[in-house]
Amino acid sequence: MRQEYLVPAQDFSVAGVASSNLKRLLKQLNINPFTIKRIMVAVFEAEVNVIAHSYGGRIVCDLEEEEITIQVIDTGPGIPNLDLAMTEGWSTASEQVRELGYGAGMGLPNIKKNCDHLTIQTKAGEHTHITMLFCLKEGE
């Protein structure tokens, strides 16, 4: 089953709305709460990144029996140096964004930590496309 959520640029008042709506779906699927928690942390961080750093985008969720794939696709401007961006504490967030409580530079590292497989396609001047995979098999 596929579900999409739009994420606007720069509107911090809706930060967490998409991940919260996704959570409502996941709770109906009998998924282990700890797995839901992992998914929530990762999707929330990706959602905030779209709001804070991009021109806007969408979250595409594919729910399947044994795994959940979540793609976060924005419309640019891309990440010039991905290795740097993945570093804990590294952030280009503006002072304004920091004052709202975001921009600690832990988003991408936390995404990596919480999903089972992560790919990021990005290039300066182009869009960013994050694909997160979560396995639902019991006993992990």
Next chain:
Amino acid sequence: MSDAGFHHSLQVLNDACKGCTHCMKRCPTGAIRIAKGKAWISAELCIDCGQCMAVCPNDAIKIEQDPLSQLQRFTYRVGIIPAPFFAQFPDTFTVTQVLSALYDIGFTHIYLAETGVDILDILEAKEKAQALPLISNFCPAVQRLIQIRYPLLVENLTRLRSPAQVTAIFAKSELKALGESLGIFYLTPCAAKIAQFKTEGSEEHRLFDGIINFDTAYNQVSTLLARDKEKYANQNIGFTFPHCTRKALRWSLVKGQSSNQSGRALAVDEMHNVIEFLDILEDEQETSLRFLELDACAEGCVGGILTVRNRFLATEQLRHWSTALPKELSQDLVERILVQSPSFENNLCLKAPQPMQVMGLDKDRSKALQKLEKVDRILAALPGIDCGLCGCPSCLALAQDVAKSQASLRQCVVLKLKDPKELNSLARIWGERPTTANGQKDDQA
């Protein structure tokens, strides 16, 4: 995710129920449906909070009530009495009089449930949980609400024994010489605590020998107080009634717990507020809060479903008494507690509560996924009025019930009025409702 055998203390009286939907709309876990014009409570989802009973205009929700005669099973009968019980009586009666009448209705020993708060303090027991903020386990209705509706927050529930349990252990330990002939009884302000006590395998079930509803005890005590006015007027003998500190007496009032925590703490009372707050909290990624006190009832336990007196007056009464209490426990009670301390060794932390996955559409995930898609499409056909006339609390709930084959679209009154033909074909697509376990089938147009 066991505890299938959870006991419920609330029941619908079919003769009195008019199927008016009030209870269904109030239920915090969506456990109620109206079928054949009568309310029906799902045993899987009910948390025994008593909201349905409070809102029912027809007195059609009955709460389990054990008779006072159960005391006679024991030679020695200990009453563990929560302070809000004493606050049920008007100012014309003193605590001593109420206490004296409690002995007269059959108790041989009385302990204040709140003494447990002080015992935990003296033993330096600390609230703990796997995740912050800690959510107090004091209110069993809230604990079950979280286990069912907020599975992501189950790790935040504290695991310290409740004060009433601690007091029961203290009493048992002090009076162990009385052996088998000793019965321990708890006075309850609410349905949630009855359910907890009657659930086999629960700590309450193990520690208490019986439970008596606040209103049952209130009626007996006030009858005596009214009948033997003269006798009680001259009553000021000191009974064995362990005192407690100011803080302990206020424990079950709103902010009673939160105001005594280190770090930032918050108290929320009344079910709809608790839900509003937990909805936000479950989404929260970070919080500076350390402790949450959540009470299902307005004003805390003085607002329990079995209370008699107005909750604001009862609160004021308890606060008033508490100002006369010391901040420190008396030395002799401290000594009594320390003597019994071996009984508490490695005995204060409870098993971690588990999330109960009962809100899902199907235990089988691939079926749940199919049903989730169905829900989406069915919901699109429904009017979105949430009128409740179909017997479900919302259009979404009807869509979910249809997807689970527990209801038929024919139940939608609005569609029936708007376009009966269309409804017929939609109902055929999404399936008719099979006869349910309780043999009810009320949706055939």
